[in-house]
Structures are given as C-alpha cells and as structure tokens.
Amino acid sequence: MGPRKTTTRERLITTAAELFRRQGYAQTGVNQIIQEANATSGSFYHFFPAKEDLLMAVVDHIAEVFEVEIFASAAERSDEPIEELFAILDLYRQHLADGGFSFTSPMAGLSAEVSENHPQVRARMAEIFAAWTSRIERLLRDAGNRLAPTVDRAAVAALVVCSMEGAVLGVRLNRSLRPFDAVVDQLRNYVGFLESQTAAVAAGPVTRRAVRPIPSQRADWRSW
C-alpha cells in the first residue's frame, strides 16, 4: 500500500507497462488491461481514446520512474559529478537485479516492436534517449577540469548510454549481471584514463598536444 490510493489512470498505466513488458504491445489486448487493472472500458477510453495513447503514457511513465528512482536518487547520494554518473549505473544495475534479469528499459524493450509502426512513440523514445544522454553529458561537463577540455563530453555520454542499454540486452540473454559489470568496469577504466590525461598534462609534457589545465572550481573532487 502506497501513501495514497492509486487512480484508475495510474492503475491502467502500470498494468499495461507490465503486460507490454511481458507480452509485447501488439499481443496485449485492451480487454486484458482493463480486467487486470480492475477498471471499466468506459474509464479506459475516457483516459485513452486510442491504444496508442496508452502506449505513449506507458513510455512516459517508465521514463518518470527512471527519473525518480535512478537519476534523482543518484544525485541525492553523490556530491560530485563523476561519482553521480557511476551512481546512475549502479542504480540501473540494482533495477536489473531486482527485475530478475527480465527487466527491459523503456526504450530497448518496446522500441524494436513499435519504432517502425508508431512514429510518434518512436519520437518520444528518441527524446528520452536524448534526455538521458544530455544528463550524462552535463555531469561530464560539471566535472570541469577533472577531465581535459578536449574530451568530447557528448560522445563519452553516448558511449555510456549505449553501452548501458546494450548491457541490458546482455543481462537479459545471459541471465547474469556479468555483462553489465564488465561494461561498468571498463567505463570506469576509460574515465580514469580521461582523468589521468588531465593529470599528466598538469604534471608535465607527457602528451604532445599542449593543453592548459583550467583552475579547479571545486575542492571536493573525490576519487572513486
């Protein structure tokens, strides 16, 4: 029991999210959703005139869950951008573990099925993908001179998000968290290289390119 009663609309969305995950979108009938959500067809069509409206609401719902349980939670438990980035990955890992390896991200799970036939939903998923990438990119920017100015923050963020999404596939197929852990391990190693590059530049002429370190704006950098 949550702190408040869920609304019919919320029940329809969470029920559909679970059914879409298990059976796919096309295989899930409106009647099954209505029945399992303990709703009426009147209320269903009031909230969702078309089944695609519900699909869009489900995509938004899963993105919101991620926003709260992963991104906001990572920000709370970290006071340093690079640490926050890896907290995101750690919380994502927790979701995978909790889901018994059948977890799918809002994008990876539904995108294969709906991206060709539902252009509006695909566009919304692309927005979520872009928002996640921007979020990681901002953390990398916030890291300031902990990373060299030449580091392409947007591209590193794309690597983080794509490898995270691909690792979800590996986890689901292998029923093991090992692919995810290997990916995070290597991302840590890569970010470590990007940081040591800055340190090397600060320490002396190890790289050929002349990069002047920017004075630190934060005193609380912590190593992970």
Place this chain on the structure above:
Amino acid sequence: MGPRKTTTRERLITTAAELFRRQGYAQTGVNQIIQEANATSGSFYHFFPAKEDLLMAVVDHIAEVFEVEIFASAAERSDEPIEELFAILDLYRQHLADGGFSFTSPMAGLSAEVSENHPQVRARMAEIFAAWTSRIERLLRDAGNRLAPTVDRAAVAALVVCSMEGAVLGVRLNRSLRPFDAVVDQLRNYVGFLESQTAAVAAGPVTRRAVRPIPSQRADWRSW
C-alpha cells in the same frame, strides 16, 4: 538473382526474418509467411513442425549472415587484429546505413519479445552474444603486446559488443548514425589509451605497476 536458386526452406527463413523484423514474432502468422514465401503449408510443416522451430532457424540465419558479411569480411580486409575489430564496427555501421535505420540485430530485435517466453531461443541468442564477444576478445588477445598484459580483454570485448548493440537502438530511435559514430569514436579513443599505456610502460616508469612488455610476435602492426 543469386548465383543459385534458393530452396523453399531458405525462402521461408528469409521471408520470416523480414516479417519478424517488421511486425514481431507473435504478430506474424504462419499463413502470411507461407504466402509471402510462395510456399505450401505442407512444405512449411515439413521443415518447421512448430513455429518456434522457424524462429530458431531465423536466429541462426541472421547469425550466419553476420558471420559472412561482417566478421569474415572484416577478417579479409584487415591484416591486424585491432584494425579488424574496427573493421567489424565499420561493416556493422554499413548494415545500419543500408537498412535505412530500421535494422535490428538478431539479438536486440527479437530478444525483448522472445527471451521470456522462448527459453531455448533465448539460450541460442545468448550463445550468439557470447560468440560475438569471444570473437572480439580473441582479436584483443591477438593484439599481443600492443595492449598491456593487464588489460582485461574479456571485459573490453563486452564493452565493444554492448556499446555496439546499444548504439543500434540509438540509431533506430534517432534515425541517424550519430550515436553509432560517437560510440566508435570513443572506443577508438579508449583502445588508443590502452595502447598508449603499453607505450608508456615501454618508454619508462610512468605507471607504478611494473609491466614487462612481451616481445612482438607480428611485425605488421599498423596504426589506424
């Protein structure tokens, strides 16, 4: 027209592969496959007693296509392991471009739909995933002392395969090759770091850990 006539079995498989990609597995009826493959239901059930048998054949088929068009082709056009690794990524990129952004990998596309309800197919997909990762890992091993002995080849291979698969999702959602290109760019950068680490070790005491370079077994290392 190929160099030889395709068999009915082959036509059923390639037709099903395309229909599964477009519509998903569950949404594709046996009758539609038979009709579009210009076959008979007698021949269908001769080759595939159950629809799941066809699904397994489709998964194997796509893996074979990848084997020939990506892995074997990359080996042909490269005479150096690291170069071959990036040739694989480049050929994969070509597939994405040719597929008009709707391309799905044999795993990413079907896995979300079938991995929970078809354990045998999931296991087969997991084997393919593992085979791809092993292949990349072997290339990294073949790179010998171009990479430091301390580099965890299996984990780097997992990063390559996972980020490649995740990038396919990014490409499909964004209808752009940019996510894929950003990922490859960063993987090149990472491998470059792993290589420079070895160079630094060979050049002098830059890292604290003492790593003795292994004598080169190949004289034809080329930088990319």
